[in-house]
Amino acid sequence: MTLQTELPPAPETDSELVTSGAFDAKQLVASLPQAVRKLNPRDQARSPVMFVVFIGAIITTALAIWHPSVFAWVVTAWLWFTVLFAGLAEAVAEGRGRAQADSLRKVKRDTVARVIGDDGSITSVPGSELTVGMRIVVEAGEVIAGDGDVVEGIATVDESAITGESAPVVRESGGDRCAVTGGTVVLSDRIVVRITTEPGQTFVDRMIALVEGAARKKTPNEIALDILLTALTIIFLLAVVAVGPMQQFAGEAADPIKLIALLVCLIPTTIGALVSSIGIAGMDRLVQRNVLAMSGRAVEAAGDVDTLLMDKTGTITFGNRRATAFHPAPGVPADELADVARLCSLADETPEGRSIVDLAGAHFSTALEDRGLEGEAGSVPRAQSRGPERSDGSPLVTVPFTAQTRMSGVDLDGVQYRKGAADSVRAWIGADATDVDSIVDDISSRGGTPLVVAAGTQVLGVVELSDVVKPGMAERFVQLRAMGIRTVMVTGDNPLTAAAIAAQAGVDDFVAQATPEDKLELIRREQAAGRLVAMTGDGTNDAPALAQADVGLAMNTGTSAAKEAGNMVDLDSDPTKLIEVVGIGKQLLITRGALTTFSLANDLAKYFAILPALFSTVYPQLDALNVMHLHSAQSAIVSAVVFNALVIVALIPLSLRGVTYRAVSPARLLRRNLLIYGVGGVITPFIGIWLIDLLVRLLPGMG
Template identity: 65%
Template sequence: MSPSTTVAASGVLDPRQWRDAAPSAFRKLNPLSLWRNPVMFIVELGAAFTTVLAVADPSVFAWVITVWLWLTVGFAALAEAIAEGRGKAQAAGLRRTRTETTAHRLTTDAAGFTGPDGAPVEEVPATALRNGDLVLVEAGQVIPADGDVVIGIASVDESAITGESAPVIRESGGDRSAVTGGTRVLSDWVVVEVTAESGKGFMDRMIALVEGASRQRTPNEIALNILLAAMTIVFLLAVVTIQPAAIYAKAASPALDNGVLDAGGVTGIVLVSLLVCLIPTTIGALLSAIGIAGMDRLVQRNVLAMSGRAVEAAGDVDTLLLDKTGTVTHGNRRASAFLPLPGVAGRELAEAALSASLADETPEGRSIVDFAREAYGVVPPESSGVTPVPFTAQSRMSGVDVVSPDGVTTGVRKGAAAAMTAWTAAGGGDVDPRVPELVGRISDEGGTPLLVAVCTGDEPARVLGVVHLKDVVKDGMTERFDTLRAMGIRTVMVTGDNPRTAAAIAAEAGVDDFIAEATPEDKLELIRAEQRRGRLVAMTGDGTNDAPALAQADVGLAMNTGTSAAKEAGNMVDLDSDPTKLIEIVAIGKQLLMTRGALTTFSIANDIAKYFAIIPAIFAVVHPGLDALNIMRLSSPESAIISAVVFNALIIIALVPLALRGVRYRPATAVSMLRRNLFVYGLGGVVAPFLGIKAIDLLVSLIPGITS
C-alpha cells in the first residue's frame, strides 16, 4: 500500500485530522497571508472591528457576534489547513522513503564497460551528483538520483513511490529505462546517467506538490476569486448606503427603537454582521480547500499532477487520445477461435495447435494452450518422444516432432501463412484453396491468422486449419467510451497497426475515431489541429518519441515506467503506469469543477435567506411595510442577526467534508449537470438557511441578555 492510500483511508471526518490542523489554521489567520483571499480578509477586518466595539461598549449581543465572526474566519482557515494536512501526511510518508545514500560514481565515461568487477568508481554523497554523472548501482543498493539506465538490466523495487510490491524491470534502451531516486535495485546491476540534481528530483518535486508548498492557484480559481472580490465590493457599497437611510429614519422617528438602531443609525456591529452574511463567505472559505482536495484525490490514485491547471484542464477535456496497446486492448494477441478446414474435427485442430505451442513461450503461444484447454478440454501430450521446435525469426513457425513407439515421426507446426504454405509444400502437400479465404477474413477483422499443419512419416503434409489471434479489447471499455461520449468527449485511438486492423478494433471498442500507422508527428499534428478548433486535448505516453505530443497536450499523462523525457514533458505522471487511468483523471477533473460550481451556487443562494432574516430585523419597526419580508418571524432583531451570523459560520464547517470529498460525479452533459446543480445546490442553498436560521433563533432566544 502506498503512503497516499494509507492516509486516505482515515477519511475526512477523522477527528485527528481536525486536531492536527488546528495549529496551522491559527497561523493562517495572519492578515499578511489572508489578504490573498479577499472575502475572508474582509471578514477578519470586520471581526477585528467588532472586537474593538465590543470592548468599548460591552454587551452580550456584541460579544456573541464578535466570537462568531472570529469563528467564521477560523473555520475557513481550518478547512484549508485540513486539506493541506492530508497532503502533508502523505509527504511525510514519502520522506520516510528517502535515506542518505552513497553513490558509486564512475570516474570514466564507461566506454567499453563490461561489469562492476574492478569498475573505476568513487564513493560520493548522493547530494554531490550532477546532471550527466554516471553511477553504478548493484543489487541491494538504493538508486541515488533520478536518471536513465544506459548500461545493463536489473530488477527494481519501486514500492517506495508506487506502493506496488512487485518488482519491475529496468534496462538500457527502449521506453523502460527511467529510474527514480530512492528506489532499490534487487538483482543484477545497472549504470545510471543522472538527469536531476539533488533536491530537484522526481521524489523531491512529488513531496513539494503533495505537501501543497508549490501549489499555485489555477486560472479558474483566480477568475472566481476576482468575481468574489467584485461581489464583496458591491455588497460593501450596498451596506454603506444603508447607513444614511437608517440615520434619516431614526431622526424622523426618534422614539422608535428596535435594539439595533441608535442615534447614529445602524450600529457598527450590525453593519458588519450584515456585510459578512451577504458576501459569499461559504465559497470564499472553501475555495482553497476544494483545489487542494482535487490534487489530493489524484495522489490517492497514485497520480502526480505537476500543476492544478492540469487537473482543471482534465475536467474540460474535449478530445481524448488513447494508445491502442495496453489501453484499449490488453496488448498481447490471444487465441479467440480455432477454424478447422472441411474434414478436420475441431478437437483434432485444437490438439495440434496445443502441441505446436508447447515450446512457444510468447503470450500468444500461452494463449493457444489455454484456449485449447478451456474450449476443448485438450491436455498436453506426454513429454517422452516429444522434441520441441522453437520459433525463430527465420522459420517464422514453432512446433514439435513426436516419435511414436513404432518409430514414426509426426511433425506439428504452426506459424505465419507464407511460412506454413512453404513448409506444407516441402512436405509434399497442397494447401486447401479455402485457406487464403480464411486468412483474408481474419485479417479483415483485425486479427492475426496462424496456420496449423501436420506431416506424419511419409504421408504428405496437410493444413488442419487456422488459429485466430486477436488483440482483445479490455472488458468494459465499450461502456467507458459510451460514458465519455455522453460527457461530450471525443475518443481517438492511436495505433501503429495497419488501417484494416485499426478499423476493426476501433469498431469493437466503440471509439469515435482512430489513427492507423501513427507516427509521433501524426500525434502532434492531431493535437494541434484539435486545439486550433478550440478544444482541450488529453493523451498518454511513455516514450521519448511521445514527449513532443505530451508537451503539446493540455493534459499529458506520462507513465512512471517511461523515459525521463516523457515524464518531463507531461504535466501528470501515473505512478502505476496504467494508461486507462486517464479516464479516471478526466472524471476527477470534472468532479473538481462540479464541486466548485456547486458550492459557489450554494453560497450565493444562501444570501437570499440571510437577507430575509436581517433586513426586516433592522427596518421593520421604522418601515412597517417591510414586515412582509419577515417570513421567518424570528424572536427579535438581535436574535435574527445572531442567528444569521451563527448559521453563516456553521455552514462552512458543515460543508468541509463535501469540499474535500467532492460532489458525487455522474457522467452527464454540461446542460444536465447545470440543471441538476441549480436544483440541488441552488434550491438547497435557499431552503437550508431558512430552516437553519429559524432553528438557531429558537436556541438564541433562550440566552439571557441578548435583547436590549
C-alpha cells in the first residue's frame, strides 16, 4: 500500500525577464541645474565627441560676437543646446540614483550599541565607533548598529528600509542566514552580532556610493565604444578641415561656422551624448529590482554570460522537501510505518521532519495516541540519554538528526527506531535493506529523496520526500537557451536524484555531490574555454566560486564572506533573479548597440542636407542631391543642427528605459536592430530636418 497526499499549489512566478524602468518627464526639468553644471570643461573632456561639440560652440560664440548675424547666433545657440542636452541625459540618470541614495541615507542612524566585553560585561558605545570583531547584543525593538554576522540566537528582523519588503526575515547564528545589515530593526527575541565592517564602509554606505554613480568606472565595452567614437571624430575632423581649402579652390569663401556645423552633425553626437546615461541607467534598473551591482562591468558581463551555474535547492526547486508518500516494505502495515516514521520525527525540528509528522498525523491520528505520545514535531526535547516518560511511565530516549549519522529516531521499550538516508540505515542495521532497495531506487530516479525507516534490524519501509521544481523554470531555461546561455544545475544530491530534477527542470547539464572545490574547478574550466560564467550563492563555502565567476550574485541573507566575494548582491535573496540580471545585461548591451546604429545611420541624411548647401552656389549640379528640397544653405545647416540637438532629448527616455530585449538568436537580434534602428536612423532625419526647415525658413536671414 502506498499513501500519497497532494502538495499545496505552488506560487506563481513572474515570467518577464526585464520590464522597462520608469521615466518621468519631470526628471528633465529637475535635472537641468545639474546639466548646466556639467558644462564644466573637465566634465566635457570625458567624452571626446561632446568635447569637440563644446569647443565648436565656444568658437561659434566668438565668431557670432565678431560678425553677428541671425544665422551665426542660431547655430551657436543650438550648439550650446546640444552640449546641454548631452549633460541632461547623464544628469537625469544620476538624479535617479541620488533619489535612491537619499532614501538609503534614512536607513543610517547614529545608534548606540551595547558591546559585550571579554569578561561578559556590556558597555554602551556609539555606532560610529564600532570596529571589526566587536560583539553587540540587540533585542526586540532595537536597531542593529552595524553590519555583521549573528553568532548567537535567532530573531526576526525588519529589513524593509533596505529591501522594500514588508515581511520580516529570520536571522540566526550559523548557516547561511546569519548576515545582518546596520540600520535594520530586530522585531523579536535577542541576538548577538559580531561586527564585520568598519564605520563608513558598511553595506549601506557602499550602496549609497554605488547608486549615486560616484564609484562607477567605464566598462570595457564603453571604452571600446569611446575608441570607435574618437576614431570617427578624428576622421570627420580631418575631412571637414579639408572642405575649407576645397571651397576656396572652387572660388567660394569658407565659412567657419558652416564647417563647424558640418563637423558637429557628422560626428556621432547622438551616441556620444547618451553613452554615459545608458551605462548609469543599466545599474539603475538593477537597483530598481533590489540588486546592487558593485560595478557597471558586472552588469555588462551579465549580458555576455555563456554559462549559468544555479544551485538546485531554493533556486530551481522550492527548497524545503516535504513528505509526500509512505511506501511500506512487504508484509508491513502502512499504519505501522507511518506510526514509527512519526515517532522518529518528533524530535526532528527540520521542515522535512515536521512534514512527516503532518502527513502521518493527517491519516493515522490514532497510532501515536495509543502509545500516549501525541504531539507535534519538535515537541519532544532533544536528548542523548533518558528523556521524558510516556503516560504509562516508560522512558523515551530521543536521538536527534546529525550530519554525521544522517539519521534520527527514538529508543522506546527496548527497541531502537530510526529513519534516515538509505546507506546510513543499512550501515546501522548491519545488513542490506533488500526489501526496499527497489523502492529507494524508484524514488531517487523520479527526483525524490528516500528515507528508510527501521525498527531494530527490521526495515519497515520508505518515506518519500519530494523537492518540487518551481513552476515556469523550464520556460525560463528555454529563454536562456535562446540567449545562447548554457545552464548547469549544481547540487549536493546523489546522481540519480540530480539527474531526475535536471530532466524535469530542463537544464542543459548538472553536477551532483558538488563540493566547493568542484564548483570552483567547473568555473575555471569554463573560463579557460573562453566562456563567461555566472553563479548564485549565499554560503561561506560559495565565496571562492562567487569570487571566481564573472558574475557572482550573492544573497543578502547569506554570509558576509559571500557578499564580499560576489560582484552583485540581491537584496531580496531570490536566486532566480539571476535570470533577470542576465536579461538586464543583455538589455544594456542591445540598447547601446541600437543607439549606436541609429546615431551612425542618421548621419546619412545630414550629408544630403549640408553638403549640397555648402557647394550649391559653386556647383549647381549638387542641387540634385537636395532631395528634401531645403529652402537655402543657411536653413539647411540650421535645420540639421537643430535636429541634431533635439534627437538627443527625444532618445533620453529610451536610454533610461532600455531597448526591449527578447530571447532570440543573435542573427534575428541583429536583423531587428538594423531594420528598426538602422533604417529608422536613416528615415527619421530626412523627415525631421525637412519639417524643421519649414519653420527655419521663416526666420530673417535664412533666404
